[in-house]
Amino acid sequence: MAKYFRYAIVALVLVSSTIFADETIPQIHQRVTDYTNTLTYQEWRMLEKILKEFEDSTSTQIAVLMVNSLENENIEEYAYKVFHQNQIGQEGKNNGVLLVIAKDNHQMRIEVGYGLEGVLTDAVASRIIRNEIVPNFKEGNYFAGLVTGIDAIMRATAGEYKADNVASQQSAGILWIIIFVLLILAALYSRYAMARQKHVIGGANSYYYSGWGYGGGHRTSGDGFGGGSWSGGGGFSGGGGATGSW
């Protein structure tokens, strides 16, 4: 009987969490979700690809969420809720990282899953924001900031990033070359795919969805990339990470 009771509770919790899920907290279906229309399709695809490959080889899930405004919520709470709702990171390993960018608020936060707190400490996360992302964002180079930031986060989770500026620039340089090459290849592959892109990149519930399928969960786009639904693996965070502004 206790067993049925437990099932009933689980069912109830599941139902209620769907019904009462905070509507302002987005359910993300892509590693990179840009509600601000800042990234171009190519840039978005590049970041997706980097993060996917990283996840495939390390199982560490890194997600990026760009929103316009936080609607009076503080970014710590917001990031925690998004992390919690989407359960970024693998279950048991809790190896997820969420980078939230609130463009109008000029604030960002790296929320670190429980299992990565040892390598991606608050201090390291803060340095990544301060030294890698903020300088780029200040000049309006959002994509560059994201690339260097993500690169630093990836290396930090591998225990390599020690906030050494010189080293990080060198390695980011390699990443840039890779991106450059990929960008050219991508441009060749999907020349005609570039024409229409007036929609929320990665947003599954996009009203602007134009049938391209780089909104999560929809069919894949013509060049066989994008689409596919990504979701968190069941990880949780204890509130670790760092906040910064630019």
Place this chain on the structure above:
Amino acid sequence: MSKGRIITLSILGVLLILLIIIIGWGVGVYNKLVGLDEGVRAAWSQMENQYQRRYDLIPNLVETVKGYAKQEKEVLIGVAEARASVGQLKVTPEILQDPKAFAQFQQAQDGLGAALSRLMVVMEKYPDLKSNENFRDLQAQLEGTENRIAVARMQFNEKVQEYNTTLRRFPASLIAGMTGFKESQYFQATSGAEKVPQVKF
């Protein structure tokens, strides 16, 4: 066998079955309470870890600050005193059932949080300090820890609420009363304490 005897036996049988059902139910409730109680304790120790982390962070932070802002004696002493009163707390698992000790714990910890956020506000006046990488790391660690404390506190309160609700609800309350489960204390939202102190630079 006489008719009377059959009736007596079947009544006894029914009673026995009822008894077994009741005992089974009681054991179920008891086990559930044990599970919830464990949840509360785990959340509590998780939170204590975060408080400890903040406590351990302070000497380093104060040392760094002293190098730049010796004249801020008052604020620094405030932090030292608040830390000392946290250090004096005797924290045992029994604190969860002891309203007075629990209130004391919350007061001391909140006091330390307030003293630290005052310190951080004062540091705004020292550009040299603010551009010191070491200080910025410590600041990030402090912010992170405060945020973790907020999260751990919230999770603790959720666990307590779940436990207390089960405990007090009839008829589970009968089993709880018989087996000595007591209500657990939880954090009251004090002004400003439920929010992460806004330490911005």
